[in-house]
Amino acid sequence: MSNAIDLKQAAAARAAELVEDGMNVGLGSGSTAYKFVSLLAERVRNGLKIVGVPTSEITRQLAIKEGITVSTLDETPSLDMTVDGADEMTRSLHLIKGGGGCLLWEKIVAVASSRNVVIADGSKLVETLGRFPLPIEVNKFGLEATRRAIINTFTKCGLNGEITVRQTEDGQVFVTDGGHLILDAALNSIPDPEKLSVQLNLVPGVVENGLFVGISTDAIIATETGLVEWSRV
């Protein structure tokens, strides 16, 4: 295997093998998860019967284009397995997600799922979360007040960092599928992600944060020397 794209493909292919006939499957978002969706669709074209619940509009459109039967959490509120990528992850399966702005729907789908498989290339594995800026999804109303309340929360948690409002490549304010904004917080290090996640979600205006703690059950990481897989104990 030679580059990150091949590594993502390898992790996605292994995850696609785990899906069994009759499963309700959460379909993640991001470049690694899209590879999983396409590989799963190949199995569907070969006769596998599954229902997919997408975590973003992009994933929904991709799944439909690839011929996967798509549902919603309203019709299919309980999922057997979700497969999704990560921006950063630790050995204990704590993640930062939301680099693509899909964290809220991803977290809702993940929590509705019995098993959550994170797929990534080895570059995503870190000792301590936080090098990747933490995405925080916020309501549009009262943006500056929410930003200040988040800064106060960081201080209370012994952290400090810059917050920027996410923009699209052409300079527009980025709006999530749920109609919210994303604040990206450059913290450098998050030694206690569980505490920070709880405290952030207490701030009025914060809809959800990109820390996934105690949600993922299994990891499939593709490295130059092969696949590494483990489960949360």
Ligand SMILES: O=C[C@H](O)[C@H](O)[C@H](O)COP(=O)(O)O
């Ligand atoms: O909002 C986006 C998601 O959380 C993605 O799963 C995450 O950003 C990882 O994406 P990629 O597989 O493209 O690195």
